[in-house]
Amino acid sequence: MNYKKLKRRLKKSWYSYDFDKVKTQYDTLYNIRLKEKKDIVGMQKAGRVAVDLLNHVEEHIRPGITTNYINSLVEEFTKKNHAISAPLNYNGFPKSVCTSINDVICHGIPDDTVLNDGDIVNVDVTPILEGYYADTSKTFFVGSPGKDAEKIVSVARECLQRGILQVKPKNRIGDIGYAIQKYAEGQGCSVVREYVGHGVGFEFHEPPQIPHFGKKGQGIPFVPGMVFTIEPMINLGKYNLHVLSDNWTVVTDDGSLSAQFEQTILVTNNGFEILTPFD
Ligand code: MF3
Ligand code: CO
Ligand code: CO
Numbered sequence: 001m002n003y004k005k006l007k008r009r010l011k012k013s014w015y016s017y018d019f020d021k022v023k024t025q026y027d028t029l030y031n032i033r034l035k036e037k038k039d040i041v042g043m044q045k046a047g048r049v050a051v052d053l054l055n056h057v058e059e060h061i062r063p064g065i066t067t068n069y070i071n072s073l074v075e076e077f078t079k080k081n082h083a084i085s086a087p088l089n090y091n092g093f094p095k096s097v098c099t100s101i102n103d104v105i106c107h108g109i110p111d112d113t114v115l116n117d118g119d120i121v122n123v124d125v126t127p128i129l130e131g132y133y134a135d136t137s138k139t140f141f142v143g144s145p146g147k148d149a150e151k152i153v154s155v156a157r158e159c160l161q162r163g164i165l166q167v168k169p170k171n172r173i174g175d176i177g178y179a180i181q182k183y184a185e186g187q188g189c190s191v192v193r194e195y196v197g198h199g200v201g202f203e204f205h206e207p208p209q210i211p212h213f214g215k216k217g218q219g220i221p222f223v224p225g226m227v228f229t230i231e232p233m234i235n236l237g238k239y240n241l242h243v244l245s246d247n248w249t250v251v252t253d254d255g256s257l258s259a260q261f262e263q264t265i266l267v268t269n270n271g272f273e274i275l276t277p278f279d
Helices: 003-030 037-060 067-080 147-164 173-186
Strands: 098-101 104-106 120-125 127-129 136-141 197-199 206-210 227-230 233-235 241-243 250-252 258-260 263-267 272-274
Touching: 037 067, 037 120, 037 127, 037 136, 037 263, 067 098, 067 120, 104 120, 104 233, 104 258, 120 147, 120 258, 136 147, 136 258, 147 173, 147 227, 147 233, 147 258, 147 263, 173 206, 206 227
Parallel strands: none
Antiparallel strands: 098 104, 098 120, 104 250, 120 136, 197 206, 197 227, 227 263, 233 258, 241 250, 263 272
16 A cells, blocks of 8 residues: 555544544533534535525625515525525524625614615525525625725625634634734724624534634634634724614614624634635
8 A cells, every 4th residue: 555545544544533532522512513424515505505695696786776675585596496594583583684784783684775885785694405504694895885895894804714714623713713803903993792603504503602803722622523604793993782673783883884704614624614615
């Protein structure tokens, strides 16, 4: 047997031997349910639908449409792909997608609000396909963006990128938040504290929580088979927020713009795989 083959075989046996043990450990210690091969295949398929869904919505974003129209696009496209919208009726959420405009941080409810030239709108989708959840969101420009819109969207996008690059076995959950906070604050922006990333796959929100702020080297170590979202919500002003009287819509206290990008990420043997690969 040549060296390469031997190395491959050793790696395989190490992985399959350790995996069952670690799977039980993570379940017992942290309530984290690691995903095995068949789950990953299922999540890749759900992730594909999620990305197609965002691309489909993006084609229709322009001044003059309502957020209800985005909701109808999501419902129709989800159905056509034999999936189910997780947000609908989730803890009483009344629509199939979250649409968060300008100073809305997250959980905006689609309604008759019209998108205007210069707005930014985050569209957050979570289709369930064959029992597997994939959670992803993007912030879009409506018409031509102003300077502030350009800035917050580019910082939020970069924050997600930098968070993802921390994902590899032996790194820890805190490394994600550290990288994101450092970059965001370095750009004069702030990181939302109350809402965080989360385990995902068998359910909409599973342990662990993934904060987008924090300390290097802290928290649970990544192991292959972990699947979670990274979804930094970044404000142009301060991070303080409040929830509107509809009990869902989260807005910045100071009225500043907020942007967000979200991906569902799998920890692999040597790094990560994006299960909702947009861009
Ligand atoms: N998609 C959101 C997330 O990223 C959760 C939305 S919950 C809802 O975790 F009920 F508002 F849909
Ligand atoms: Co999420
Ligand atoms: Co989401």
